[in-house]
Amino acid sequence: MATQRKSIKRTDAAKIAASEPDLGFTGESLWQYAPSPESTDHVVLQKRYELFIGGKWVAPKSKKYFATINPATEQVIAEVAEGDAADIDAAVRAARSAYEKIWSKMRPSERAKYIYRIARAIQEKARELAIVESMDGGKPIKESRDFDVPTASAHFFYHAGWADKLDLAFHGRPYRSLGVAGQIIPWNFPLLMAAWKIAPALACGNTVVLKPAETTPLTALLLAKIFEEIELPPGVVNIVTGARATGAALVAHPDVNKIAFTGSTDVGKRIQAEVAGTGKRLTLELGGKAANIVFADAPLDQAVDGIVNGIYFNQGHVCCAGSRLLVEESVHDIVVRKLRDRVATMRVGDPLDKNTDIGAINSKMQLDKIRALVAAGESEGAERWSSPCALPKKGYFFPPTFFTNVAQSSRIAREEIFGPVLSVLTFRTPDEALEKANNTMYGLSAGIWTDKGAKIFWMAQRLQAGVIWANTFNKFDPSSPFGGYKESGFGREGGRQGLSAYVEVG
Amino acid sequence: MTPSATVANNGLARNVSVDQVAVEERAASLAKRSLKKSAKIAGLRLSVRMMDLTTLEGKDTPGKVRALCAKAMLPLDSDPTIGPTAAICVYPNMVPVAKHALRGSKVKVASVATAFPSGLSPLSIKLDDVRRAVEFGADEIDMVIDRGAMLAGDYQKVFDEIAATKDACGAAHLKVILETGELGSYDVVRRASDIAIAAGGDFIKTSTGKIQPAATPSVTLVMLEAIRDHYYATGKRIGMKPAGGVRTAKQALHYLVIVKETLGDAWLDPDLFRFGASALLNDVLMQLEKERTGFYQAAEDFSKD
Numbered sequence: 001m002a003t004q005r006k007s008i009k010r011t012d013a014a015k016i017a018a019s020e021p022d023l024g025f026t027g028e029s030l031w032q033y034a035p036s037p038e039s040t041d042h043v044v045l046q047k048r049y050e051l052f053i054g055g056k057w058v059a060p061k062s063k064k065y066f067a068t069i070n071p072a073t074e075q076v077i078a079e080v081a082e083g084d085a086a087d088i089d090a091a092v093r094a095a096r097s098a099y100e101k102i103w104s105k106m107r108p109s110e111r112a113k114y115i116y117r118i119a120r121a122i123q124e125k126a127r128e129l130a131i132v133e134s135m136d137g138g139k140p141i142k143e144s145r146d147f148d149v150p151t152a153s154a155h156f157f158y159h160a161g162w163a164d165k166l167d168l169a170f171h172g173r174p175y176r177s178l179g180v181a182g183q184i185i186p187w188n189f190p191l192l193m194a195a196w197k198i199a200p201a202l203a204c205g206n207t208v209v210l211k212p213a214e215t216t217p218l219t220a221l222l223l224a225k226i227f228e229e230i231e232l233p234p235g236v237v238n239i240v241t242g243a244r245a246t247g248a249a250l251v252a253h254p255d256v257n258k259i260a261f262t263g264s265t266d267v268g269k270r271i272q273a274e275v276a277g278t279g280k281r282l283t284l285e286l287g288g289k290a291a292n293i294v295f296a297d298a299p300l301d302q303a304v305d306g307i308v309n310g311i312y313f314n315q316g317h318v319c320c321a322g323s324r325l326l327v328e329e330s331v332h333d334i335v336v337r338k339l340r341d342r343v344a345t346m347r348v349g350d351p352l353d354k355n356t357d358i359g360a361i362n363s364k365m366q367l368d369k370i371r372a373l374v375a376a377g378e379s380e381g382a383e384r385w386s387s388p389c390a391l392p393k394k395g396y397f398f399p400p401t402f403f404t405n406v407a408q409s410s411r412i413a414r415e416e417i418f419g420p421v422l423s424v425l426t427f428r429t430p431d432e433a434l435e436k437a438n439n440t441m442y443g444l445s446a447g448i449w450t451d452k453g454a455k456i457f458w459m460a461q462r463l464q465a466g467v468i469w470a471n472t473f474n475k476f477d478p479s480s481p482f483g484g485y486k487e488s489g490f491g492r493e494g495g496r497q498g499l500s501a502y503v504e505v506g
Numbered sequence: 507m508t509p510s511a512t513v514a515n516n517g518l519a520r521n522v523s524v525d526q527v528a529v530e531e532r533a534a535s536l537a538k539r540s541l542k543k544s545a546k547i548a549g550l551r552l553s554v555r556m557m558d559l560t561t562l563e564g565k566d567t568p569g570k571v572r573a574l575c576a577k578a579m580l581p582l583d584s585d586p587t588i589g590p591t592a593a594i595c596v597y598p599n600m601v602p603v604a605k606h607a608l609r610g611s612k613v614k615v616a617s618v619a620t621a622f623p624s625g626l627s628p629l630s631i632k633l634d635d636v637r638r639a640v641e642f643g644a645d646e647i648d649m650v651i652d653r654g655a656m657l658a659g660d661y662q663k664v665f666d667e668i669a670a671t672k673d674a675c676g677a678a679h680l681k682v683i684l685e686t687g688e689l690g691s692y693d694v695v696r697r698a699s700d701i702a703i704a705a706g707g708d709f710i711k712t713s714t715g716k717i718q719p720a721a722t723p724s725v726t727l728v729m730l731e732a733i734r735d736h737y738y739a740t741g742k743r744i745g746m747k748p749a750g751g752v753r754t755a756k757q758a759l760h761y762l763v764i765v766k767e768t769l770g771d772a773w774l775d776p777d778l779f780r781f782g783a784s785a786l787l788n789d790v791l792m793q794l795e796k797e798r799t800g801f802y803q804a805a806e807d808f809s810k811d
Contacts, residue, residue: 021741023769024771029766031545031548031549031771033539034544036541299524299525299528299529302529305528305532306528354539354540355539471525
């Protein structure tokens, strides 16, 4: 009896490795979902977009334009103006003038009304914005429709509420707005990042020059159309599209009071060096290599859903992605088994298909980077598993992938891949989990999966990460501050804490 | 009972926990699958073949049961390629009527038993109930677990009663009704699922239909996860039957998506997945007719049995 009981207590994983019954997710399916593409009929894109400066659409001084392509089809969908230093200067002047004459003098409750109008207009145009976001950036329509656009709107609603209540935000201390904010945003959540940046700046009484990412400028330009429509005073928000040089010109401009940057750690470091000694305020939200820590006592099926959401959300183009799975060794095999079956059901393909779970990689450059790091993982001896799903012939696609047998020292455990690639590592004790989780230059986010509340608190107190999720992952709310430790940056966005990035507190 | 057939020896002393928020979120996310055209038609036709067309009322009569049997064999007279349903589900006394009415067809007769719906009778009576239904010709027995024992922590009693019922079934298939609406949490649902599977249930089933809430997508997902873990461990496929609360074609398709993406296509089969329903069939037929003709037909165009 005793021996029998002992044999049953052996982990299920051992049995599984021996028999490996196959759920058959990888073969030809009997019941296929028919294609269900979102209609693009009512979306009218211009052939060419100018710069939005001082409330007007103006041609770039250089007369240069660049193409923005749909990464799922590799086709050009529009041409966009390439702003240079002269355009940035015009935009900063417009922002300064709007700041001095209008926005900083406006009653806060009036400012709030404009911001509420922006929030509502985003809701009204939600469908168009979602479709364009998916066309320009490659993300699945279910994400742009159910996450990006509603959350962007929510950020404007939330900050509109703060505009006339800032007295309550800083413990009664006096405060004033900063002036002109230069904001540079990434390509992974184009509209949402614009909202994260613009909403608190406006609520606190600043004006803005925004530089969208080169590969995903369109929804920021549609947002400019919304500003026109709701009659936001000219110059309060200016949008200057372009590439790295455009962003550099914004950072270098002497009349900018604050720089807010979201993007890579490399560029963030350069910006910090450049801004040093200028008196410009700076917030940086940079890379990450988040540990998603799964204890043996966790609800494993839900943990697997959380692992999937943590790394494959938005093709893994997420700075706070749970890209390092730390799993307690006693449940490693079963978790990997469950993960493999779950990922095999994910549908990769046309971002506009409502059933697509993983869309296109944002650009050829990013696809090459992902491929290079995956090759490095293979050559360093990690075991690769990629979903056998069919990939479209055209466009930039990469199958959801994970590596097991990953060493803590391996490149795929240390470098941010920014793609649908997960590294699986194991630990034996909470101490070891903590040590491995913190053993990175980054510190943006972390996840903890356990049924024990005390373990959650013990870990959360010791993890060096700005955002910690317990029994969930990749959850965002405007009221919750977001930002990093260490080389993931500094400053917070969202919540009461995020407001202090846009005011001088006395 | 052999010494090995105990809760402890089946590894059931340990609880598998379920996160309520996450499991509900996952079930809801699967409702967003968009099923159009051929996928919709194939899913709806499959749903009809998965149905246990049910009448479990005190006022059931032979006439009512015969009408239901006719509907089960030929759900839509204008299209004999639709159906038949998997089974008819009735009380034990109605089994002979159903058996006779369904002779020559492939439609099975399922009978509830074990002092359905409460199950709060002595085990000997519950087992008699089962044996009688099987003698009457039931192909499948839908038993209820002792929820009181489950909630009191007497897992061995729950296990033993299921095992004894399985013995009493003989060749008949056993579906184990957990009555999830009375179990209070997904953790208990999961534990009851594990016990029912370990004790010999061929199917696990959510509800009697007499208690609200009955089947929900998330409780079904929790039970499918138990089935999946059993499959991982043994290679054996246990069936699943959500019952009660599934009323619309859209809901039925949602359940099929949950099954497909949790357990794979092998479970998209009437041998492994059933709907316990009475109102669902006509809504599915109405949607199928709409797909065929392009128009919604009046509700009166479908027989109400």
